[in-house]
Amino acid sequence: xxxxxxxxxxxxxxxxxxxxxxxxxxxxxxxxxxxxxxxxxxxxxxxxxxxxxxxxxxxxxxxxxxxxxxxxxxxxxxxxxxxxxxxxxxxxxxxxxxxxxxxxxxxxxxxxxxxxxxxxxxxxxxxxxxxxxxxxxxxxxxxxxxxxxxxxxxxxxxxxxxxxxxxxxxxxxxxxxxxxxxxxxxxxxxxxxxxxxxxxxxxxxxxxxxxxxxxxxxxxxxxxxxxx
Numbered sequence: 001x002x003x004x005x006x007x008x009x010x011x012x013x014x015x016x017x018x019x020x021x022x023x024x025x026x027x028x029x030x031x032x033x034x035x036x037x038x039x040x041x042x043x044x045x046x047x048x049x050x051x052x053x054x055x056x057x058x059x060x061x062x063x064x065x066x067x068x069x070x071x072x073x074x075x076x077x078x079x080x081x082x083x084x085x086x087x088x089x090x091x092x093x094x095x096x097x098x099x100x101x102x103x104x105x106x107x108x109x110x111x112x113x114x115x116x117x118x119x120x121x122x123x124x125x126x127x128x129x130x131x132x133x134x135x136x137x138x139x140x141x142x143x144x145x146x147x148x149x150x151x152x153x154x155x156x157x158x159x160x161x162x163x164x165x166x167x168x169x170x171x172x173x174x175x176x177x178x179x180x181x182x183x184x185x186x187x188x189x190x191x192x193x194x195x196x197x198x199x200x201x202x203x204x205x206x207x208x209x210x211x212x213x214x215x216x217x218x219x220x221x222x223x224x225x226x227x228x
Contacts, residue, residue: 001027001158001189002048007057009043009213017043019213021057025191027157030184031219032200033193035210041193044210045160048191049081050074061158079107082151086163088143090135090150096122097131100149107154121149125179141172148179152188159183161192165199173199 002025009018018040025031033041046052047059050066059066062080069077090099100121104114122128125145135143144164151159161180165173177192177199184190194200200207206219 001025001029001062002191003058003060004044004047005058005060007047007054007059009040009047009052010055017213018047018054018210021215023208023215023218025189027189028184028187029206030180030190031192031206031208032203033191033208033210034195034197034200036195039210040213041210042162045083045162045191045193048158049083049160050077075106079103079154080156080158082154082156082159084144084147084151084159084161084164086166088135088147090143090146092135094134095131096127096133096135096138096146096149099135099146100153103150103154117153118149121153122146124152124182125149140167141175144168144172144176145179148176152183156188158189159191161190163194164192165194165196170198174202177203 004021004023007018007021008016010016021044033044035041043052047054047066048061050069053067061077064077091102097118100118101114104117109117119128119131122131125148127142127145127149130138130142135146138146159180165176168176173196180190180192207217208215208219209217
């Protein structure tokens, strides 16, 4: 599903954001990605979502080397990836329904199918009574749920979340993680970047730890590593 093989990412000016990264995630797996600010978490997620390209090494998504993907192919590949941001990135002048519908509109999905999928996604995150609300009318936790609904509305096999609980209290954080567990339970591959070590400790999932661009720990057991 996701495969990094000796991946390096160096930005103009010589800053090395990622150094010789190697790991695999299988379909239906859920993991946390952690590390201090500037460790390379966001860069790693950007490589998976094709916002960035590796300087060297190979990043493969569903067996496809992202370095070989043309710019015209990028939008089609991204349909397989739901991305959730810490700051929600919602359109403030659009309703909850319109924000969630946006990926489907871009894809050219029919109006009837859009309504069906959007209502299902919003129901999944528990906001069916907020369809006609604007983002400013919602709490931070509700806005994050709208972002999640938008990310899963086209049923992607991969979900990436960049600090999705960074602005939430502990209870809301657990509620959001429970949503990710629900998606994972039906076979979605979920990778969550977070610096919340307390949350990670409670959840007991595989943890990938970055430090200064290097992968210093991978929470796989030896048996799991042999399978991969």
